[in-house]
Amino acid sequence: MGLKIYFCGSIRGGRQDVEIYHRIISCLKTFGQVLTEHVGGVHLLEQGEELKTGDKYIHDRDLDWLHEADVIVAEVTQPSLGVGYEIGRGVALNKRILCLFRSASNRVLSAMIRGAENGSDFHVEDYAEETVERILQQYFQIPSNCKHLSDTVTN
Numbered sequence: 001m002g003l004k005i006y007f008c009g010s011i012r013g014g015r016q017d018v019e020i021y022h023r024i025i026s027c028l029k030t031f032g033q034v035l036t037e038h039v040g041g042v043h044l045l046e047q048g049e050e051l052k053t054g055d056k057y058i059h060d061r062d063l064d065w066l067h068e069a070d071v072i073v074a075e076v077t078q079p080s081l082g083v084g085y086e087i088g089r090g091v092a093l094n095k096r097i098l099c100l101f102r103s104a105s106n107r108v109l110s111a112m113i114r115g116a117e118n119g120s121d122f123h124v125e126d127y128a129e130e131t132v133e134r135i136l137q138q139y140f141q142i143p144s145n146c147k148h149l150s151d152t153v154t155n
């Protein structure tokens, strides 16, 4: 069956980082099935998916995928209520979670994400765009060592 990966990225919170979401998803697909591939869609705009069934459908479908997922990877640089909610629900489900934050963004990550780092199943990685594939490779190969990956990653 393979690993099921839930990727979180901002949609209504702003689509500025869609290209990096797309890149992360392409890399994640080498490790397993990405349940939320639409999040990296370059044609998906800030208004979100145009589903006749509406927001309740999106919420319930995504929660089903969260339950199904083996691991959650969230790009958290662009603040998004939906991404924060997904991470919180993932914590409540005891999922393995990797949050990726771009240090060069000049943003300060929420304490509710940074402070949730626990050295085991909840990791926050500060990364530079050019190192993201390497960080993901190391996380999926040796998840328990992810905490200090950004110290060791070189191009």
Ligand SMILES: O=c1[nH]c(=O)n([C@H]2C[C@H](O)[C@@H](COP(=O)(O)O)O2)cc1CO
Pocket: 007, 008, 009, 010, 011, 012, 013, 014, 036, 039, 047, 048, 049, 058, 062, 080, 081, 082, 083, 086
């Ligand atoms: O159309 C959508 N489809 C969808 O799957 N989502 C989910 C997946 C994303 O990881 C997250 C983005 O939340 P937000 O739209 O609040 O930035 O919510 C969110 C929306 C729009 O809120």
